[in-house]
Amino acid sequence: MSTPHAILIALLEKPSSGYDLARRFDRAIGYFWHATHQQIYRELGRMVEAGWVSVIEDETAAASRKKVYCVLPVGRDEVARWVRETPLDLDSRNVFLLKLRADAVIGPLGLAEELARLVAENRARLATYREIEQRDFGAASLTRGQELQYAILKAGIHTQEMWLAWAQEVRPLVEPAQA
Template structure:
């Protein structure tokens, strides 16, 4: 019925009506810690969703001479979002540039690669600290029927992800600093890549 971006927009509008600009700003920082969208993607999607009856808008006075549109989710949009929320996610290709760089590590200078992973480690540690600060603002785990449960669930996923990346970056740095002794080939072939 709509794209994944459309469902991200519906999720944001289900929380509160917003202008296209406010939607773009809310997705500038990853929505739910795992979804971003550019301004240029949001407006065409909004038009498709208005045409499909998933979203409506009202025009209100804007800051300048132009009126601005405030978008709201419709009943049809809320129903579509409810149905989508329990469907299995679509298969998506994995595209992790840092993992790809690790895959090519045997070609790189270990000291330079260790610097790259150190910078990544620091970035993930900063993000984790911000997520932990945000988690501290919750009194506990909200009930699953509250809007803030979704915030907490996505935050918990973000914290888990950052902890995983931190551990992996530390492991990579350790491996890149280790003596590189030739390793014997194992008897079992895993997979030719």
């Protein structure tokens, strides 16, 4: 996924200021696509130049001169083109898996502490996903858009659950041998 397309998709969901968009990346989108505030502002400038988005001064925030970015039809077309034409990369690089391969070849490299840290991070992320699930998807009926967003969240939940189960299996293999 490219950062410009992630930003366009977020703006299609809800026109936003750069600040509000960066906060959305920090709180939600960033769980599956990371972008720094600097990257977001840089890309917004490029997208304005490319004619993908327009900038509207927020009348309610006249004192702050807040700019709200909205996707133009050509930006929407770019997202559709990108979705249709960009192949998925099956070469997923996971550094910890690479470290495990090194451990398999070289011998014990002391990965237990790192695995424990990753488990804690993944448990925290799973807890966050569950909070989002309860907060945003508890309604009896959801719109198609909400159902798709929920499906994305469920993919994250399932991924975390699967990764944690896998880590439980790997843990005995990386813990120091008992003498």
